[in-house]
Amino acid sequence: MKVTTATPAFYVLLSAAFASTLWLPFDPARQEALMSSRHLRAKSFPEWASLQLVPTMYNFANRTWISAEPLTPARLAAAAPLSETEFNRDPLGALAAGTYTCWMNHYPPRLITFGGLRRRLYRRGEPTYFCFQSRFRGQVVESHYLAVPHSGKLLFRAAAGESPDAGK
């Protein structure tokens, strides 16, 4: 890019990002796309990557459920608050005992992907079930995942599951 065009290009980029962000509360389709992208879901990687540039620091109301067993409505309803358990100290021991839930400030999948929990889930040797839920102005996006240890990797697989709100 020539230096002479860099300044107008930067203004255009910032203006487009401002407009896109300001439009969010009025566009349910965009809310859904953005919340889905925060669950690592999109039609394609380029679409997801472009949504990553949209500044959404600590956005939406996000919850995660985690269990060693498939997340049935009964298990979702009976989930214990993760903070009141020994999960931080001994997640595998805690997982053996039940289903847990916690709120996240953003990107609910980061519970598994970011930090050291992935190593413990891998060592578990069994699949672990997750449900992520994000809410914004009445819109709800839910994603079910299965984390499967396999040959030095933790494989993320989409899974079928019930809505945590189904029993309410």
Add this chain to the structure above:
Amino acid sequence: MPASNPPRGERAGSASAASGSPLARRQAADVVQRAFRAALLLWMTGWLIKAPFFLCYLGEWSFEVALEHPLFPTVFLDPWTSWAAYFVPLIAGGLALFRPGVATARLAAAALTACAAVLLVHVNGYNDATFLTAFWSGVWLLWLALHADTQNAGTAERHGPRLALGVIALMFLGGTVGKLTAEYWSGEALYQTYFLQKQSWPYPALRQACSEEGLRLMAKICSRAIVLTEGLLAGLVLFRPAWALGAAMWVMLGIVAASTPWLLSVMGPLLGVARGGRLLLKTSRVEQLATRCRAAVTSQTSEVGPLEMCTSPHL
């Protein structure tokens, strides 16, 4: 150069640098490079503040158990990619700080922006707001580096502060818009995420000392204060950079002080942009004064003598 009255601290520097003597242009370029280094230093601070964690996470745990997710291409699942993307800015940024120059500044800014972008779309870094603010601040740094030579320094001085404010406002606009939902306005999200779940100070002490109603009330007040503060920072884009950048710096430092020092990893790059933008403004004022002095000496029509103008506290 006409001795008219440009808005203080905004346009005079660029005009004089663009049409001024080679000396003025060189001085303007020095100013831009100084602003670049100040911004880069804070950008690097943000990048490094969580280094102990990233060294373990990106350098060890990510290799021990790699992730596989159908959305991501192989390169953005590879732990080597995230490891390299974290390290390259340390080398490139260090080079630009210790061997200043236009070429090294451009190279460093391009490298650190690209690396922040890579980590923003990598499975090992997508969720860390550090890489989001680092990316947008990196774009500003790259733009500044492209204008750090004698030919373009005037443009940097004219547009740099306004663009800096735009980047900062955009980050907080995203923050506040995404919290315009009942769960934040009622305080429920903050109550659950921090007041109930957090194991670090002061939350366990608050849980001991307060009833559930008390905690919920505190969460509601804090939650609304956060939404409004982020909205205020976003709204600063409507004001003059001369004071808005300073206000943004103080508010961001306040946010860090009120939460956790680790938040400096997110705020550091934005503080750098604010600091860099302010340096451009400050030097614009000096340049404005010099321009007026030159005009007064040249025209000999000023009501006050050049020396008086140069020492006037009102300029």
